[in-house]
Amino acid sequence: MKGSSEHGETSKAPLGRGVSKGVSVLDLILRFIAIIGTLASAIAMGTTNETLPFFTQFIRFKAQYSDLPTLTFFVVANSIVCAYLILSLPLSILHIIRSRAKYSRLLLIFLDVAMLALVTAGASAAAAIVYLAHKGNVRANWLAICQQFDSFCERISGSLIGSFGAMVVLVLLILLSAIALARR
Amino acid sequence: MSTSEAGAPATVIPIDDVGGRHHGAADATGKAPVVATAPPAAAAAPAATTTTTTAPRKTAGLPFFRRADRGSRCVALIDFVLRVAAFGPTLAAAIATGTSDETLSVFTQFFQFHARFDDFPALLFFMVANAIAAGYLVLSLPFSAVVFLRPQAIGLRHLLLVCDTIMVALLTAAAAAAAAIVDLAHSGNQRANWVPICMQFHGFCQRTSGAVVASFLAVLVFIFLIILAAFAIRKR
Numbered sequence: 001m002k003g004s005s006e007h008g009e010t011s012k013a014p015l016g017r018g019v020s021k022g023v024s025v026l027d028l029i030l031r032f033i034a035i036i037g038t039l040a041s042a043i044a045m046g047t048t049n050e051t052l053p054f055f056t057q058f059i060r061f062k063a064q065y066s067d068l069p070t071l072t073f074f075v076v077a078n079s080i081v082c083a084y085l086i087l088s089l090p091l092s093i094l095h096i097i098r099s100r101a102k103y104s105r106l107l108l109i110f111l112d113v114a115m116l117a118l119v120t121a122g123a124s125a126a127a128a129i130v131y132l133a134h135k136g137n138v139r140a141n142w143l144a145i146c147q148q149f150d151s152f153c154e155r156i157s158g159s160l161i162g163s164f165g166a167m168v169v170l171v172l173l174i175l176l177s178a179i180a181l182a183r184r
Numbered sequence: 185m186s187t188s189e190a191g192a193p194a195t196v197i198p199i200d201d202v203g204g205r206h207h208g209a210a211d212a213t214g215k216a217p218v219v220a221t222a223p224p225a226a227a228a229a230p231a232a233t234t235t236t237t238t239a240p241r242k243t244a245g246l247p248f249f250r251r252a253d254r255g256s257r258c259v260a261l262i263d264f265v266l267r268v269a270a271f272g273p274t275l276a277a278a279i280a281t282g283t284s285d286e287t288l289s290v291f292t293q294f295f296q297f298h299a300r301f302d303d304f305p306a307l308l309f310f311m312v313a314n315a316i317a318a319g320y321l322v323l324s325l326p327f328s329a330v331v332f333l334r335p336q337a338i339g340l341r342h343l344l345l346v347c348d349t350i351m352v353a354l355l356t357a358a359a360a361a362a363a364a365i366v367d368l369a370h371s372g373n374q375r376a377n378w379v380p381i382c383m384q385f386h387g388f389c390q391r392t393s394g395a396v397v398a399s400f401l402a403v404l405v406f407i408f409l410i411i412l413a414a415f416a417i418r419k420r
Contacts, residue, residue: 067375068373070364102418105418106415109410113411116349120352120356121360121363122360123360124358124360125363125364126364128361128364137304139299140303140304143377143378171350174349175349177414182342182417
């Protein structure tokens with residue numbers, strides 16, 4: 001009885017350790033994907049600068065991301081999340097090497113949740129403003145500025161994709177860390 | 185010789201951790217072999233030892249406050265209380281946004297004189313997301329109660345963690361979008377020629393601002409719930 005239980009444990013241990021290492025490696029890969037997403041979003045939004053060749057009476061002829069404070073917040077939030085993800089790479093590599101690290105995984109989950117909230121807030125606020133720029137608002141008499149600024153609008157719309165992708169990846173990272181915590 | 189006297193089941197010795205699985209099983213035959221292994225020399229009075237050890241088991245039969253479970257039950261209780269606490273702000277935000285409807289007594293050439301949450305898609309999304317979050321919190325209360333009653337149900341904890349993470353993302357997105365629109369309504373934008381409508385619509389603005397603040401409070405509580413769940417899942 002004791003011998004069979006021991007045999008059962010040793011046959012399960014390499015498989016369990018393999019799955020844990022696989023989870024940690026997947027964690028590292030997802031972090032890289034999220035870094036690329038947030039970096040691309042921040043750069044794409046930060047380099048928006050469009051000057052129209054003509055000017056009307058009501059609308060200025062230059063558009064930058066800094067003209068809309070929400071887009072500035074978007075750039076800042078994505079930069080912060082990108083920096084955090086780069087700094088958390090060593091911790092992730094440590095988890096591949098040492099699967100027994102319990103408290104560093106807890107710390108990583110805590111920081112991941114905080115960063116998820118930040119990146120979601122930035123991306124969502126920017127999405128609301130971009131939607132407003134595309135459609136305008138009849139009730140509040142807010143004009144749709146995309147009718148004039150075509151390439152500016154395209155760029156700010158496209159930069160949202162990377163940020164939302166990074167948000168999904170962060171959710172997956174949190175779930176992976178929770179699975180790794182339960183297995184260890 | 186003395187161990188064979190204690191009975192044939194003495195060879196099958198299931199030494200679990202204290203009160204791990206056999207909660208209410210006050211079986212005399214179940215207890216006898218466990219007791220028989222511990223003092224193998226005291227075979228002279230196995231009946232006396234079984235009676236003295238089963239008697240306190242019966243009086244302290246409440247499975248609630250066992251020392252090994254106390255930590256995880258405490259965490260599960262905090263989890264339950266936090267869910268009830270988060271339900272208030274989300275429901276209040278949804279209702280406040282849903283009933284925001286302001287009609288001005290004056291009307292100018294450029295302004296429409298009626299403002300509702302319908303007119304802003306971001307506020308509509310905000311209200312729907314808060315309603316979903318409030319409904320989810322109510323539905324997850326029984327699961328949280330089950331986790332409190334059975335601290336070894338790790339699958340349930342995982343499920344709650346997954347759903348909480350998705351809810352955090354949804355609620356933060358809705359709150360941030362509404363905050364962007366409300367901030368625009370308060371301060372306007374000179375470059376895009378967007379007029380701050382809060383100058384006219386006082387009540388509408390106050391209501392939606394309050395709702396956004398309540399929603400962000402609920403997001404904070406949700407984040408704490410996730411961290412608590414992760415803390416409870418870790419293997420000792």
